[in-house]
Amino acid sequence: MRKKVIAGNWKMNKSLNESQELVSKIINGLGNDTKCDVIVCPPFTSLSEVHSLIKNTPVKMGAQNMYHEESGAYTGEISADMLISVGCEYVILGHSERRAIFNESNKSINNKIKAALNKKLIVIFCVGELLEQREKGITTDVVSEQITKGLDGISSENMSKVIIAYEPVWAIGTGKTATPQQAQDVHSFIRELIAKIFSSVVADNLIIQYGGSVKPDNASELLTQKDIDGALVGGACLKADSFLGIIASA
Numbered sequence: 418m419r420k421k422v423i424a425g426n427w428k429m430n431k432s433l434n435e436s437q438e439l440v441s442k443i444i445n446g447l448g449n450d451t452k453c454d455v456i457v458c459p460p461f462t463s464l465s466e467v468h469s470l471i472k473n474t475p476v477k478m479g480a481q482n483m484y485h486e487e488s489g490a491y492t493g494e495i496s497a498d499m500l501i502s503v504g505c506e507y508v509i510l511g512h513s514e515r516r517a518i519f520n521e522s523n524k525s526i527n528n529k530i531k532a533a534l535n536k537k538l539i540v541i542f543c544v545g546e547l548l549e550q551r552e553k554g555i556t557t558d559v560v561s562e563q564i565t566k567g568l569d570g571i572s573s574e575n576m577s578k579v580i581i582a583y584e585p586v587w588a589i590g591t592g593k594t595a596t597p598q599q600a601q602d603v604h605s606f607i608r609e610l611i612a613k614i615f616s617s618v619v620a621d622n623l624i625i626q627y628g629g630s631v632k633p634d635n636a637s638e639l640l641t642q643k644d645i646d647g648a649l650v651g652g653a654c655l656k657a658d659s660f661l662g663i664i665a666s667a
């Protein structure tokens with residue numbers, strides 16, 4: 418049985434004070450008995466302080482991005498070691514906003530995934546099609562290319578440290594969620610693809626999250642689909658109540 422994993426991607430939101438306030442409310446609302454894994458991904462500037470608040474709680478922390486090089490003259494970038502030094506166990510890579518706004522390619526995402534896994538970070542690897550690609554009927558081609566190129570050179574052993582987040586780009590921040598069936602179809606396609614690239618054991622153990630306008634009122638119908646093992650939540654994770662509502666559905 419795969420455990421459900423709910424992650425909150427705070428994106429470029431929350432000052433240090435606001436971050437402390439939000440994570441404190443999440444911790445208080447959760448208690449100690451969570452049946453799913455809960456991950457918060459605050460902005461870089463809040464990681465260290467959020468980490469001191471989540472110590473001895475079930476909440477884990479991730480970053481929203483990193484650079485693949487170890488150190489050096491890369492102004493504005495953050496390395497895997499830096500993330501680990503402030504308490505990150507996870508890192509989101511390949512988010513569609515990184516791909517679209519910051520021109521990240523499958524190749525650069527692959528470099529980042531390799532670097533993160535080398536340092537034993539758990540990677541939340543995002544894939545998903547644009548609306549025009551879905552309308553053209555090429556969703557699985559797009560997702561397949563993103564996964565094949567993004568995971569190129571990754572070993573089966575390292576796949577235990579990879580979570581795939583399927584996020585149809587047209588559903589991110591738009592209020593339009595994929596129907597449970599649309600999401601399930603792509604999730605099951607992804608699991609079959611992973612079985613072909615790696616093995617059925619890797620595929621069976623792989624956590625595949627859905628992301629794109631997940632809210633407390635649509636979470637349970639998504640999360641009860643056979644191949645949906647959790648959610649990557651954007652907008653709805655910025656308020657403790659709605660994030661806790663999604664966790665409760667899981």
Ligand code: PGA
Nearest residue numbers: 589590629630650651652
């Ligand atoms: P959303 O974002 O929940 O606001 O649609 C999801 C994401 O971008 O990870």
